[in-house]
Amino acid sequence: MEKIQNYIDGALVAPAKGSYIDNYDPSIGKVYSLIPDSDEKDVKKAVEAAKKAFPEWSTMRKDDRAQWILRLADKLEEKLEEFAVAESIDNGKPLWLSRSVDIPRAVSNLRFFATGIMHFPSEAHNMEGKAINYTLRDPVGIAGCISPWNLPLYLFTWKVAPALAAGCCVVSKPSEITPMTAYMLSKLCVEIGFPKGVFNIVHGYGYKAGSAIVSHPEIKAISFTGGTVTGKAIASTAAPMFKKLSLELGGKNPVVIFPDCNWEKMMKTTIDSSFSNQGEICLCGSRILIEKSIYNKFRDEFVAKVKALKVGPPMEEKSKLGAIVSKNHFEKVLSYIELAKDEGGTILCGGNAIKMTGDHSDGWYIEPTVIEGLPQDCRTNMEEIFGPVVTLQPFETEEQALELANATEYGLTSMLWTENLTRAHKMAIEFRSGIVWINCWLLRDLRTPFGGMKNSGVGREGGWEALRFFTEAKNVCIKL
Numbered sequence: 001m002e003k004i005q006n007y008i009d010g011a012l013v014a015p016a017k018g019s020y021i022d023n024y025d026p027s028i029g030k031v032y033s034l035i036p037d038s039d040e041k042d043v044k045k046a047v048e049a050a051k052k053a054f055p056e057w058s059t060m061r062k063d064d065r066a067q068w069i070l071r072l073a074d075k076l077e078e079k080l081e082e083f084a085v086a087e088s089i090d091n092g093k094p095l096w097l098s099r100s101v102d103i104p105r106a107v108s109n110l111r112f113f114a115t116g117i118m119h120f121p122s123e124a125h126n127m128e129g130k131a132i133n134y135t136l137r138d139p140v141g142i143a144g145c146i147s148p149w150n151l152p153l154y155l156f157t158w159k160v161a162p163a164l165a166a167g168c169c170v171v172s173k174p175s176e177i178t179p180m181t182a183y184m185l186s187k188l189c190v191e192i193g194f195p196k197g198v199f200n201i202v203h204g205y206g207y208k209a210g211s212a213i214v215s216h217p218e219i220k221a222i223s224f225t226g227g228t229v230t231g232k233a234i235a236s237t238a239a240p241m242f243k244k245l246s247l248e249l250g251g252k253n254p255v256v257i258f259p260d261c262n263w264e265k266m267m268k269t270t271i272d273s274s275f276s277n278q279g280e281i282c283l284c285g286s287r288i289l290i291e292k293s294i295y296n297k298f299r300d301e302f303v304a305k306v307k308a309l310k311v312g313p314p315m316e317e318k319s320k321l322g323a324i325v326s327k328n329h330f331e332k333v334l335s336y337i338e339l340a341k342d343e344g345g346t347i348l349c350g351g352n353a354i355k356m357t358g359d360h361s362d363g364w365y366i367e368p369t370v371i372e373g374l375p376q377d378c379r380t381n382m383e384e385i386f387g388p389v390v391t392l393q394p395f396e397t398e399e400q401a402l403e404l405a406n407a408t409e410y411g412l413t414s415m416l417w418t419e420n421l422t423r424a425h426k427m428a429i430e431f432r433s434g435i436v437w438i439n440c441w442l443l444r445d446l447r448t449p450f451g452g453m454k455n456s457g458v459g460r461e462g463g464w465e466a467l468r469f470f471t472e473a474k475n476v477c478i479k480l
Contacts, residue, residue: 002033004179006042006203007186009049010196016041021176021205026092026323026330027313029362035179038204043171043212046200050142050169051218053197058139058167066114068194069164073110075188080104083153083181088314090180091152092323092364093277095315102154103181109157112446113466117165120467131479137471139167140244141220144213146206146234147182148226149175149325150280150386156182159223162466164199171200171219173210177326179203206230214238221470222246225282228384228410228455235458246459246469248282248451250384251412254405255285256395256427259294261417262439267298271305273415273441275368278321279388280329283413283435283442287381288392289404295394299372302392303348306368313360321388323363330364333387337369340380345371345391382408398427406432411453415441434460 003020005012015036023033036042057065076083083106084098093102125133145159156174163170174182186201202209206226214222214237221244224234228249238245255270273285290298312319324330330353337351350369355361368388374380381391395401405414413435418424428436434452437443444450450462459469 001031004033004035004183004203005186006036006038006046007183007189007199007201008042008046009200010190010194012186012190015039015204016045023090023179024326025089026325027089027315027363028360029327029364032089033180035176036203038202038209040208040212042202042204043209043216046171046202047142047216047218049197049200050171053195054139054142054169057169057195057198060167062117062120065165065167066118068192069110069114069161071192072185072188072194073107073114075192076103076110076185077107079184079188080107083184085315086180086184087152087178088322090178091149092314092325094319094322096317097277102151106153106157106181108446109154109161113161113165116162116463117467120464129480131477133475133477136474136476137166137468138474140470140472141168142218143168143170143221143223143470144216144219145170145172146210146213146222146224146226147172147174149177150277150282152178153181153185155225156185158461159225160199162461163221163223163470166467166470168221168470169198169200171202171213171216173202173204173206173213176203176205211237215241217241220244223461223469224248231457244469246451246461247457248461249412249455249457250386250410251282251284251452251456252287252382252384252408252410253283253285253413253415253433255288255415256401256405256417257288257290257294257298258418258420258423259291260419262419265439266417267301267305269441270302270417271309274390275306275309275321275388276442278324278366279368279390280325280386281442282386285415285441286385286390287404287408288390289395289401290392291401292394292396295392299348299392303370306370307349309368311354311365311367313356313363321365321368323365324387325364327364329387330366333366333385333389336380336383336385336387336389337371340371340374340389340391343374343378343380345374345378345380347371348392350388376404376407384410398423402427402430406430409455412456413437413452
């Protein structure tokens with residue numbers, strides 16, 4: 001059984017205390033590898049390595065830094081299939097999804113920020129006849145990057161790439177639930193001779209290794225993606241230390257559907273936005289709001305199509321949904337389905353765990369589930385479930401649709417289906433979310449800001465926003 005190792009100061013090393021955590025393959029419900037149970041001692045070593053490497057890395061020519069990151073991207077692309085298989089085993093998602101989305105996007109993240117830093121603009125302001133001001137952007141120092149389990153390498157590189165490109169040294173922690181591809185990436189770093197100490201990966205629990213990263217005084221910026229409760233805990237530690245914070249947190253995203261939509265395109269995309277990655281994407285639409293005049297038509301067709309979705313082992317090409325990532329999360333999702341029943345909801349399809357056969361008989365699988373008849377303010381409609389569960393609600397007017405869409409404490413993304421241009425622009429302004437998708441879903445331009453409002457987070461990632469986060473602005477004023 002493979003023992004994953006930390007990556008500190010350019011080398012693969014065992015955790016300081018020699019302790020390990022079981023790593024499960026969710027498709028079979030069994031341990032298949034071991035993860036370092038790292039703590040503050042491992043983080044301290046990583047910080048020391050990063051501190052030593054920072055002077056050279058932060059002053060290196062931007063295009064030289066970019067070449068290192070591009071070299072890593074090229075090597076990752078060479079091994080795309082190997083990484084895709086590993087991601088699906090570790091996470092439970094279908095192989096076709098890892099192959100077509102997760103790993104290609106990780107490659108794109110590395111390439112985008114590697115090249116983006118070479119075009120990152122500075123500003124100058126002329127005070128006519130008095131002075132000239134110009135702005136420098138210096139790397140903030142050592143950055144702590146903590147990523148989640150749902151899109152493991154995709155979101156890991158989404159944080160690490162801009163930090164490295166900006167000239168920061170990084171101490172990172174992938175989720176202890178899905179650590180394998182980050183470990184494999186560290187092997188690629190060793191293979192290409194990535195500069196020692198610049199990029200460090202410490203594996204382990206959030207309450208140990210993660211907390212040690214957040215609280216370490218030498219780490220000046222924290223980028224975290226995960227649950228809102230954990231985000232609050234991170235902020236309570238980091239804010240009094242005046243660390244820069246970027247927190248991408250939970251979502252309870254509405255999908256608003258009007259009769260004038262492109263019906264076929266809407267239906268296909270709404271299936272995807274509800275159940276892709278087993279519904280384990282913070283951007284999934286979990287509350288579907290349908291104008292009353294088309295509610296029955298939508299419900300009947302949607303439920304029929306959802307019933308036809310195949311849930312199966314990740315390596316089977318016909319599997320539309322794979323396994324739930326962990327036993328704890330599997331039980332959490334099922335508990336919300338029971339809660340929905342208690343709150344008066346009607347299960348239109350799904351609602352059950354699936355018992356596979358053969359080697360997968362102990363895996364964690366749940367039917368895609370559609371629920372109607374719930375009041376807006378019930379827990380099922382207000383709390384993030386993060387699984388293959390959606391609710392349906394009718395509305396009569398644009399005003400009611402907006403009221404329902406904005407009713408939760410979250411504000412990550414909203415989706416709107418209409419061919420009415422005036423309505424689209426008007427409602428886009430009124431949605432209280434950081435992202436609004438009109439007649440599409442998960443269409444991402446890496447140059448655009450990414451993040452949420454309300455309890456969905458603080459700050460923005462993506463494009464110049466990410467590079468600004470990992471740098472400090474310095475104004476230089478020269479008197480004429």
